[in-house]
Amino acid sequence: MTLHVKILLTGVLVLAAAVTDGTVAQQAADVADAAPMATPTAAPLDLRRMQPIHGDAQAGAGKAAVCAACHGAQGVGIAPNFPNLAGQSATYLYVQLREFHAGERNDPVMTAQATMLSDTDMRDLAAYFAAMPPKAAGPGAAGSRGEQLYLAGDPAKGIPPCQGCHGPTGMGPEPHRSSAPQPPWATFPHLRGQPSLYLAKQLADYKDGARAGSSNAKVMQGVAQTLDDDDLKALSVYLSSF
Ligand code: HEC
Numbered sequence: 001m002t003l004h005v006k007i008l009l010t011g012v013l014v015l016a017a018a019v020t021d022g023t024v025a026q027q028a029a030d031v032a033d034a035a036p037m038a039t040p041t042a043a044p045l046d047l048r049r050m051q052p053i054h055g056d057a058q059a060g061a062g063k064a065a066v067c068a069a070c071h072g073a074q075g076v077g078i079a080p081n082f083p084n085l086a087g088q089s090a091t092y093l094y095v096q097l098r099e100f101h102a103g104e105r106n107d108p109v110m111t112a113q114a115t116m117l118s119d120t121d122m123r124d125l126a127a128y129f130a131a132m133p134p135k136a137a138g139p140g141a142a143g144s145r146g147e148q149l150y151l152a153g154d155p156a157k158g159i160p161p162c163q164g165c166h167g168p169t170g171m172g173p174e175p176h177r178s179s180a181p182q183p184p185w186a187t188f189p190h191l192r193g194q195p196s197l198y199l200a201k202q203l204a205d206y207k208d209g210a211r212a213g214s215s216n217a218k219v220m221q222g223v224a225q226t227l228d229d230d231d232l233k234a235l236s237v238y239l240s241s242f
């Protein structure tokens with residue numbers, strides 16, 4: 001038993017060292033790659049024709065140990081700044097990983113994680129987390145301002161009903177079940193049960209333009225412009241409640 005723990009710990013340390021080395025080199029390379037993206041003429045990643053991705057969930061399981069440190073062994077974040085990944089659309093997860101990898105979406109913690117992944121890794125990990133059951137639904141804050149905004153918006157302030165794009169229960173749009181080409185909105189994420197701290201940060205990032213690296217992020221930027229601090233808080237609390 002003790003020996004087992006020792007081997008495990010050594011493994012983790014070796015992994016941590018490898019991860020750190022790889023990150024520095026890769027980050028330097030990515031900064032070089034990402035530099036032209038910072039110019040005003042750089043176009044955001046166009047996701048309008050993004051089709052469903054395919055990955056090997058079983059291979060993903062073998063690569064997910066490092067992710068579990070923050071996103072949980074069941075794909076449910078272990079702290080309120082870590083998003084849940086379980087049950088999220090595989091295509092959405094893959095696109096986000098690619099954006100972190102390419103520097104189109106930035107976060108001091110997550111960028112370092114994504115720079116080390118190959119395209120196959122990203123597909124496999126996305127397939128793995130998407131296949132997990134989403135976090136169990138909570139009671140929901142029925143009758144709250146957040147619910148009202150989510151379902152009906154506030155036309156006087158130009159706030160659209162969020163459910164139009166994220167689904168009436170926050171589970172995202174239902175993609176076509178056939179093999180027909182998917183519509184552009186098939187890449188929209190589910191929001192239900194995400195921690196309110198994470199949601200509030202994303203809405204603020206869209207509002208001030210920090211998260212703007214894709215055509216989808218541009219859509220959400222327009223929505224976030226209509227939200228004041230109270231709306232943003234009410235929506236984040238509501239979405240984390242069910
Ligand atoms: C040290 C903690 C940590 C580790 C380890 C980690 N992540 Fe993250 N991850 C984060 C944080 C923090 C965010 C939110 C970033 C932000 O606020 O934009 C995030 C965001 C994400 C997102 C975007 C989710 C969304 O809803 O948009 C994906 C996808 C993701 N991580 C996948 C992974 C995968 C796959 C791994 C393993 C290879 C991993 N993460 C490892 C901390 C971590």
Ligand code: HEC
Pocket residue numbers: 083149150159160161162163164165166187188189190191199202203211214216217219220223235
């Ligand atoms: C016109 C469609 C549309 C509407 C309406 C809309 N969204 Fe979004 N939302 C999107 C798209 C597309 C994305 C993915 C953006 C990306 O890839 O960065 C997104 C992403 C998000 C995210 C980030 C999720 C994550 O896991 O990081 C949050 C939070 C969010 N929306 C909240 C809202 C709220 C709250 C409302 C209502 C006020 C709303 N959205 C209305 C299209 C929409």
